[in-house]
Amino acid sequence: MIILFGVFLLTLLVITALAIVQTESLFAAVILTGIFSLLMAANFFLLDAADVALTEAAIGAGISTVLFLGALALTGERERGKSTNRLIALGVVTVTTLIVIYATFDKPRHGDAEAPVHQHVGPWYLEKTPELIDIPNSVTAVLGSFRGYDTLGEVFVVFTAGIGVLFLLSARSAARPESANPSAEPGQGLRHYLVPRVVGRLLIPFVFLFGLYVQFHGDYGPGGGFQAGAIIAAAVILYALLEGEGQALRALPMDVLKWLVAGGALLYGAVGVAGMLLGGNFLDYNVLASDPIAGQHIGIILIELGVGITVTGVLLCVFHAFAARGKL
Amino acid sequence: MYYAVTLATLVTMALALVRALLGPSIYDRILAVNMFGTKTVLFLSVVAFLFGRPDFLDLALVYAMINFIGVIAVLEFIRVRAENDISEKGAGS
Amino acid sequence: MAIDIISWILLSLGGAFVFIGGLGALRMPNLYTRMHAASLTDTMAAVLIIGGIMLQAGATLVTIKLAAILLFLLITSPTASNALASAAILSGLHPEEGKIDAREQRE
């Protein structure tokens, strides 16, 4: 029965994707991307990936929509040009689809426990997590400890992307006159909408609190630094949308955000170096405390904190970079 | 019984999707997204019980929050766009 | 046992409300009637369905989480509808008959 639900959701997913590509209004496309992301997350949930669904929910439906809208406000929302080489493109795409579908007949069936994927490291992680790390959420265990190098790399990619956006968008624009419309105060936010403003202000602390819960409960349930970073960034973005961007920058100035971006990545690296100084390998948490398992717990909490701080900082920096460019 | 409720939410998600595709105005699309979000929250809550893992309700909570933020962001975008339109017309005349 | 029956009734009513809301959002003739159908049934269905599950869950931490979800939905969903309606009104889409979708053609 569950697999039928999955099939239904996947069909909706394909329809949404077709509509996104087909529509001419970029604004409609971005809104449909929100639906696409919700569907995607529901699918992840049905496929037993609670952590991934949480990430997709926090990032895809919220932050991604906000960023795309911020870019649309700066570039215009109508697609003008006709598609180029439509027939060739369609031909290539159809042939490739058929080839990939033909290839799938050799793949193991959905949910097959004998599939090659489940033969190698996956079962080992599941088996060793209670013994070596002793936290219930094996996703967090693999993310933070078994594959700590990977995650360190990903954090630095996020960090680099954030720095890149700041570089690109903090250059002074020559084409844009300083203020096209001096009468309108830039970034006023939704001050005229009383109801959302009052309710939104009421909600922000709870969203924040929930972000912290996701951050520190990541060892026991779905959650962790990546998700928490996105949720906390979403809370601040909500504040910026309701009260105006200037107000949000007064609460969390750009300088602080830049420190957060660098500080989180550094905290992650520092945990690794601390392991080396205490006589272990890089990112070896066993030596952080007298008991190896307690050391693992400390290490995972610290690196998740680093991840969370960096993700929050980068997402907010990117948001402010787009917002400062336009008037959103 | 859980299955029946899940089925109802799934069908409604499809209906909301049709509304989002048809439009016609942007507000209809936003309405559809908002509706879709609420239905996803209900879907997740019910399916979490169906799976016997009710600790995954955290997910539904995140959805409820993020959905609201998304709608607010879209409205803010529309407001900014309307203001820009007015100021451009003012400059043109 | 009685609790089971009550919870099944709540769940099935909730499912019905969800479906009716979906139909309304699809079939109603203009934006404001669609919004009316969608937002009212949304709230009611959330109360019924989550109430039904809460009865099944009993007095545990799960019930508290469900209550939080319900509270969140009860606060945000009408607020979003209100904001949407006021944005639509401000943009010049007035709830008159027949002319509602004229703006889309202009865009």
Added chain:
Amino acid sequence: MELLGLYYYWVFAVLLMIGFYAVIAKPNLIKKLIGLSIFQAAVFLLYITMGKVEGGTAPIFQDGVTVYSNPLPQVLILTAIVVGISTTALGLGIVVRIKEEYGSIEEHDIQKRDRR
């Protein structure tokens, strides 16, 4: 039932190619980025699908459960989603700069200006 087990992979193929079509055929740069994120989502779906084990549950240990899905693909995709949004943001940043320098985000206009 046999074919139903392959449906996930077919959806992956179709989504992948829908995204690819947007990237190669649509002249608008933002549309290309949206296509790229659909492409990305298709890959995410493939990974998560492969990690699923029939009758299993999410890899968060609970008493009385013996079969868990594979945590490794989930870890890879979890981080990939966050990296994906950062790179998309970088792409959007470049698009915004292109708009400011060229006055357009349509491929034709940009190429026309470059040839001059």
